[in-house]
Amino acid sequence: MPETQNVYEIPIGPIHPALKEPVRFTFQVEGERIRAVDVRAGFAHRGIEFMGMRRNLIQTLYLSERICGICSISHPIAITLAVERAAGIEVPPRAQYLRVIFSELERIHSHLLWAGVAAHELGFDTLLHLTWKVREQVLDILEELSGNRIDYAIPIYGGVRRDISPEQIPKVEAMIRYYRGLLEELVDAFLRDPSVAARTRDVGVLTPEEADLLCAVGPTARASGLSKDVRQDRPYLVYGELGVKAITPRDWGLEPRGDVYDKAVVRLLEVGQSLDLIETCLYEMPEGEITSFPKIPALLAHLKKAEGEGLGWHEAPRGEVIHYIRLEAGVEEPVAWKVKAPTYSNLMSWVPMFADQEIADIPIIAASIDPCICCMDRVHMVRDGSPATLLKEDLLRLSREKTERLTGHPSPVTRHGGGL
Amino acid sequence: MTGLHLLWQAAAVLVGGGLLGLVYKGFDRKLAARMQARIGPPLRQPFLDVGKLLVKESVVPRDAVGWLFKAMPFLAVVASFTVLLYLPWGPFPAVLGRYGDAILVLYLLAVPALAMALGGFASGSPLATVGAQREIVMLMSYEFPLAVAVVGVAWRLATLGGSPAFSLAAIAASPLWGQVGPLGVIGLAILAACLLIVTPAELSKIPFDIPEAETEIAGGLMVEYSGTYLALFYLADAAKTIAMAALVVTLFVPYGIAGLLGLSGAGAQAVDLAFHLLKIFVVMFAAVTTVRVAMARLKIDQVARGFWLQITAVAVAGLVLLVLDRMVAG
Numbered sequence: 001m002p003e004t005q006n007v008y009e010i011p012i013g014p015i016h017p018a019l020k021e022p023v024r025f026t027f028q029v030e031g032e033r034i035r036a037v038d039v040r041a042g043f044a045h046r047g048i049e050f051m052g053m054r055r056n057l058i059q060t061l062y063l064s065e066r067i068c069g070i071c072s073i074s075h076p077i078a079i080t081l082a083v084e085r086a087a088g089i090e091v092p093p094r095a096q097y098l099r100v101i102f103s104e105l106e107r108i109h110s111h112l113l114w115a116g117v118a119a120h121e122l123g124f125d126t127l128l129h130l131t132w133k134v135r136e137q138v139l140d141i142l143e144e145l146s147g148n149r150i151d152y153a154i155p156i157y158g159g160v161r162r163d164i165s166p167e168q169i170p171k172v173e174a175m176i177r178y179y180r181g182l183l184e185e186l187v188d189a190f191l192r193d194p195s196v197a198a199r200t201r202d203v204g205v206l207t208p209e210e211a212d213l214l215c216a217v218g219p220t221a222r223a224s225g226l227s228k229d230v231r232q233d234r235p236y237l238v239y240g241e242l243g244v245k246a247i248t249p250r251d252w253g254l255e256p257r258g259d260v261y262d263k264a265v266v267r268l269l270e271v272g273q274s275l276d277l278i279e280t281c282l283y284e285m286p287e288g289e290i291t292s293f294p295k296i297p298a299l300l301a302h303l304k305k306a307e308g309e310g311l312g313w314h315e316a317p318r319g320e321v322i323h324y325i326r327l328e329a330g331v332e333e334p335v336a337w338k339v340k341a342p343t344y345s346n347l348m349s350w351v352p353m354f355a356d357q358e359i360a361d362i363p364i365i366a367a368s369i370d371p372c373i374c375c376m377d378r379v380h381m382v383r384d385g386s387p388a389t390l391l392k393e394d395l396l397r398l399s400r401e402k403t404e405r406l407t408g409h410p411s412p413v414t415r416h417g418g419g420l
Numbered sequence: 421m422t423g424l425h426l427l428w429q430a431a432a433v434l435v436g437g438g439l440l441g442l443v444y445k446g447f448d449r450k451l452a453a454r455m456q457a458r459i460g461p462p463l464r465q466p467f468l469d470v471g472k473l474l475v476k477e478s479v480v481p482r483d484a485v486g487w488l489f490k491a492m493p494f495l496a497v498v499a500s501f502t503v504l505l506y507l508p509w510g511p512f513p514a515v516l517g518r519y520g521d522a523i524l525v526l527y528l529l530a531v532p533a534l535a536m537a538l539g540g541f542a543s544g545s546p547l548a549t550v551g552a553q554r555e556i557v558m559l560m561s562y563e564f565p566l567a568v569a570v571v572g573v574a575w576r577l578a579t580l581g582g583s584p585a586f587s588l589a590a591i592a593a594s595p596l597w598g599q600v601g602p603l604g605v606i607g608l609a610i611l612a613a614c615l616l617i618v619t620p621a622e623l624s625k626i627p628f629d630i631p632e633a634e635t636e637i638a639g640g641l642m643v644e645y646s647g648t649y650l651a652l653f654y655l656a657d658a659a660k661t662i663a664m665a666a667l668v669v670t671l672f673v674p675y676g677i678a679g680l681l682g683l684s685g686a687g688a689q690a691v692d693l694a695f696h697l698l699k700i701f702v703v704m705f706a707a708v709t710t711v712r713v714a715m716a717r718l719k720i721d722q723v724a725r726g727f728w729l730q731i732t733a734v735a736v737a738g739l740v741l742l743v744l745d746r747m748v749a750g
Contacts, residue, residue, distance in 0.1 A: 008549075010550065032554075123634075127716075130457060198719075198722060199717070
């Protein structure tokens with residue numbers, strides 16, 4: 001980029017009305033055009049993994065819900081799957097269906113939340129208020145089923161903590177009917193509105209090649225036309241039997257362009273997909289136990305004896321979330337707990353998406369990956385009291401040192417003295 | 421008319437206009453809220469806002485050009501309130517009608533926008549600078565269609581003879597609709613539509629709130645203003661909203677209803693004034709309130725292109741129709 005007199009710097013964040021959570025962009029701007037962007041994260045780091053590794057596994061489960069309020073089913077699902085793999089715990093079929101129902105309810109409320117935020121970023125507050133008004137319906141159902149609007153405390157190692165009673169099923173069905181009737185209106189308001197199209201078409205484009213190269217996940221990748229969905233690619237729970245297919249703009253008869261408009265298409269269609277999944281689960285859910293460990297002390301005793309490591313993955317509303325856990329016999333706490341949230345994978349997509357766009361596009365492009373900063377911020381580097389930057393070599397050295405510390409012997413790479 | 425009398429009238433119009441501006445702002449916010457399925461603030465909220473801003477600290481940024489930063493809110497408020505003095509108020513002629521016409525009103529309407537842009541540049545904040553640049557581009561975009569609409573009406577009236585060109589009093593006294601042929605009526609309707617589209621742009625309201633764009637540049641040229649200075653800009657905006665809507669009413673629908681009701685004297689004046697204020701409200705509601713709840717914010721290049729090409733073309737077409745009408749009429 002040729003450095004000219006006309007290029008000036010615009011800081012957006014860490015606190016800015018366009019951002020719902022703290023992250024800092026530094027834009028190099030020429031007139032209204034963006035020439036370059038630098039993203040700095042780490043403002044929402046709370047050391048949750050560190051805290052989790054000093055608590056017993058059940059406390060860690062509740063802590064995982066508090067990584068993020070909007071993803072408060074996704075993280076518990078991923079950590080329970082990881083611990084169940086590590087400790088060899090079976091999950092009764094009914095509990096698996098219940099977990100899917102709650103996951104899909106979360107996807108509906110999360111996508112509607114995003115749609116409202118996106119409308120607000122476009123200056124279309126009427127759409128924000130209407131979307132968030134209809135979002136109340138799914139939150140009411142979540143409260144009806146779990147007792148809470150967020151932080152549902154539903155999954156537990158070996159099953160779920162609450163069943164859906166026969167009396168509650170008609171209420172869920174009523175919600176499904178409500179949204180089915182409404183979805184066409186929402187699609188109309190978002191996708192057929194000329195002023196929304198004028199602001200989102202060919203804005204913040206992520207080509208399929210870039211999405212692939214940068215390992216984008218979730219709706220961010222699917223909007224670029226990648227058929228990438230953990231529920232389809234590595235099925236877990238009962239998603240395999242439900243036959244989930246990744247939704248791309250092609251399902252709406254559009255050739256994917258990877259712009260903000262396509263991201264809205266994917267998210268709105270996924271609301272419909274989630275409704276279908278919830279309905280199927282309600283009818284196909286078998287009777288039976290909802291957990292293999294009805295007694296918490298028995299569960300804790302089993303977990304304390306368990307030894308091994310496990311990986312849990314889940315398609316959160318924003319994309320793939322992964323939890324890694326390592327257990328040692330005789331220790332109540334997880335020896336290692338690692339959280340990889342979808343926004344961490346999508347963060348780099350911002351750079352090509354911002355290239356050559358206008359200042360006016362900043363809020364909607366930033367919002368288009370549906371960033372969840374509190375999920376993503378797992379580290380903040382501070383050296384001598386000020387933020388520090390680590391380069392690839394530093395990270396490589398640090399990770400090797402950690403591997404050595406964890407395994408207790410030199411890592412193969414350092415042993416052979418080789419590099420990457 | 422004595423100087424004292426003039427002063428008294430001017431004070432009445434300025435105070436009345438300011439109060440009316442804030443009341444209409446309250447209605448605008450309440451009605452917009454109802455359309456968005458919200459409860460909305462109480463009608464007196466704009467008064468509370470101004471009152472609160474007046475007692476808050478007025479911060480001047482260290483990087484700002486202090487005198488310019490402080491002077492611009494006063495300039496904006498003076499200019500937008502001065503417009504009120506040159507506009508006829510229903511049955512009452514403009515207070516300073518003899519000293520200025522439609523051309524002066526056009527210039528005065530541009531001053532608050534320039535003052536805001538200069539204040540934004542003087543803030544020393546990059547966000548305000550972007551906002552100020554956008555304000556200038558906006559000004560350049562909508563001024564031409566605005567001028568075409570006003571000039572078109574004034575010119576057509578002047579060709580009919582008998583009254584000074586560009587006098588708003590003359591325009592208000594003899595509405596054009598009945599004096600032109602069918603072509604002229606179409607032309608006038610087109611110009612009226614253009615003026616209604618320019619209105620939200622002139623007032624920087626969605627979809628044209630680009631210079632302030634809360635989610636993009638955090639309030640843009642207003643970002644560094646606080647306390648008394650922000651209150652002055654707020655008042656200027658309230659007065660300008662009234663002025664702009666009153667201009668539309670004066671140019672295109674200057675009719676009274678007292679004659680229809682068979683009233684005369686003070687009663688007729690009161691009814692016509694009330695009707696005039698109602699028309700101003702309807703224009704504001706149609707051109708500002710409903711538009712801002714029904715659209716997303718546009719981008720500056722989209723607005724500039726739209727005004728320079730489409731809207732200008734339409735406005736000029738309206739003007740051409742008026743010219744043709746004049747040629748047909750002979």
